[in-house]
Amino acid sequence: MHLEYTLENEHSVAFHAFTHSDMQTLIGTAEGYLGANNELVTVIKVSEEFMCKGYGYRLFTEVFQYITDRDVIHSVIGSWSKHAEFSYCENGQSTNLSVFQQLKEKGFTDAEAAFCTPTGKWAKQIGFDNVTFHMIKDHEIKVEFTKN
Known part of the structure; x- marks a missing residue:
């Protein structure tokens, strides 16, 4: 690459x-x-x-x-949404938001779903294994991944 x-x-x-x-x-x-x-x-x-x-x-x-x-x-921010900038993505929303919503429908907790998103997986791989939710709406989620 x-x-x-x-x-x-x-x-x-x-x-x-x-x-x-x-x-x-x-x-x-x-x-x-x-x-x-x-x-x-x-x-x-x-x-x-x-x-x-x-x-x-x-x-x-x-x-x-x-x-x-x-x-x-100190932290990694996730800002997942459905906006025009994601028009090229499935359902016009970020991949992270899609994954989060699909897993919530399957019964995952907010934290479990967050760590299954691309950003959550990547943050965890580099040691940011706590998550705090700053906003959860239908088409917008803001999270912060921090270290223990």
Whole structure:
């Protein structure tokens, strides 16, 4: 995977990821920034043909490493919603929101469902294994993953 950075500064990064084979096939994009309370906010978009192959996590960890090389991250924020920016996704909503809702319908607790979303899985893999819900609405959820 080849990364082409489009924004770099002390507290934020954005890049496009391409395959090594032709450097033209877009795997996805990633953005991340560190908020005022050292909370990591990311937007990871993986092209459909590369979904469920580990690229989302790789993009997430690239953002995480870039930021942690420059500052301390206290939490990882999840902001899952149904908005125009997700028009390319199933049901016009973020993958995280879709997964959360499907699991809630199956009887999972809020925390269990949150840790089964892509963001929740990735946060847990890097040691952020607590979740706090700041908002739960039909089409919008805000969560914060922290370390013990």
